[in-house]
Amino acid sequence: MTANLLSVRDLKVSYRVGNGHIDAVDGASFDVPRGSIVGLVGESGCGKTTVARALTRVIADNARITGGQILFDGKDIAAIPERQMNALRWRDIAFIPQSAMNSLDPVYTVEYQLNEVLRRRGGLSAREARMRCESLFEMVGIEKGRLRDYPHQFSGGMRQRVAIALALALNPKLVIADEPVTALDVIVQRQILDQLRELQTMLGISVILVTHDISVVAYICDRTVVMYAGRVAEAGPMAGVLTRPAHPYTMGLRNAFPDLAGAASGTLTPIDGAPPNLAEPPPGCRFAPRCPFSIEVCSTESPPLAEIVPDHRVACHRASEAPVLREIAARTETWLAHA
Ligand SMILES: Nc1ncnc2c1ncn2[C@@H]1O[C@H](COP(=O)(O)OP(=O)(O)OP(=O)(O)O)[C@@H](O)[C@H]1O
Numbered sequence: 001m002t003a004n005l006l007s008v009r010d011l012k013v014s015y016r017v018g019n020g021h022i023d024a025v026d027g028a029s030f031d032v033p034r035g036s037i038v039g040l041v042g043e044s045g046c047g048k049t050t051v052a053r054a055l056t057r058v059i060a061d062n063a064r065i066t067g068g069q070i071l072f073d074g075k076d077i078a079a080i081p082e083r084q085m086n087a088l089r090w091r092d093i094a095f096i097p098q099s100a101m102n103s104l105d106p107v108y109t110v111e112y113q114l115n116e117v118l119r120r121r122g123g124l125s126a127r128e129a130r131m132r133c134e135s136l137f138e139m140v141g142i143e144k145g146r147l148r149d150y151p152h153q154f155s156g157g158m159r160q161r162v163a164i165a166l167a168l169a170l171n172p173k174l175v176i177a178d179e180p181v182t183a184l185d186v187i188v189q190r191q192i193l194d195q196l197r198e199l200q201t202m203l204g205i206s207v208i209l210v211t212h213d214i215s216v217v218a219y220i221c222d223r224t225v226v227m228y229a230g231r232v233a234e235a236g237p238m239a240g241v242l243t244r245p246a247h248p249y250t251m252g253l254r255n256a257f258p259d260l261a262g263a264a265s266g267t268l269t270p271i272d273g274a275p276p277n278l279a280e281p282p283p284g285c286r287f288a289p290r291c292p293f294s295i296e297v298c299s300t301e302s303p304p305l306a307e308i309v310p311d312h313r314v315a316c317h318r319a320s321e322a323p324v325l326r327e328i329a330a331r332t333e334t335w336l337a338h339a
Helices: 049-056 082-088 110-121 126-139 143-146 157-170 184-203 214-220 238-243 248-256 319-329 331-339
Strands: 004-017 019-032 036-039 063-072 095-096 172-180 206-211 222-226 231-237 306-307 312-313
Touching: 004 049, 004 206, 004 214, 019 036, 019 063, 019 172, 019 206, 019 222, 036 049, 036 063, 036 143, 036 184, 036 214, 049 063, 049 095, 049 206, 063 095, 063 222, 082 095, 110 126, 110 143, 126 157, 126 238, 157 184, 184 214, 184 231, 214 238, 214 248, 222 331, 231 238, 231 248, 231 319, 238 248, 248 319, 248 331, 306 319
Parallel strands: 019 231, 036 206, 036 222, 095 172, 172 206
Antiparallel strands: 004 019, 004 063, 222 231, 231 312, 306 312
16 A cells, blocks of 8 residues: 555646647646645635646536646556546545635425435445435534525535535545635534544545635645646745745745744735736746746756655745745745835
């Protein structure tokens, strides 16, 4: 048994648009060790959802996996027939889509919706399914008496718990949660994240948590994969990446969000500009046009994702200067002067 439940290698996903295409994921590589929570983080449009969906192969009609491997438990699930992939969904890999809490069917009770998964996908008998529904509700901290309620009778946080129960229904090894706490207030966010961590530890599963909010990663994740414009900018253990970021994009993200352990100043500085249009990405490093530290090579050559210390990888031409750049990046004027 390998230490990694999932290893993504050079994954490429394209969307067909008009006569052209958008390479939304352009060679992403990262690992998900067994029993860990991995945060996939980056601004909107960086390709996080596309990666998450590609892992389950539930992708948009105009999307196609054009390259790479998705090694799940040692098997390349990018290459297996759809029938085999379908058998893995829910049972081995469960996906909680963005705004899952609003995607529960308003017409049916939550018990009915849980039963659909348990009986149809899991083959449980009516009695087994009833017992499983009750234990799932207990696991996510909702009274079993509420199983017969309809989604609109639950608060946002409770609906997110139901979505988690649904994902855990068939004991998957990997749960992929896309922005699970984004629409919730901070207190409820914490409760849901605490719950997720508790369940992950209790069940020994792995979780990929997709978020634009680096403080969510700091709160709950063991590891982090920072994505920028369809590529991995930086990846490694959460503490290493967030306390000693080596990619200017990670340094910038860290300045842009509150509540980070070690974020001294308390002033929030957004990164000026926006990620590039992926239909026409800039040559070289895709972050170069927004980077206060870019030098000539950055706009001509794409930096490889290289290991700077064991288990910590960075795609930056200036990664060896990271300690100095970090100090400069911590100053607000660095980013303002560049704007
Ligand atoms: N169905 C689609 N057709 C064409 N382009 C798409 C489609 N879905 C996403 N894209 C494009 O692919 C890129 C990556 O989008 P994706 O949703 O994966 O990013 P993200 O980081 O998850 O952002 P968000 O948090 O806003 O969902 C974006 O440029 C987006 O516009």
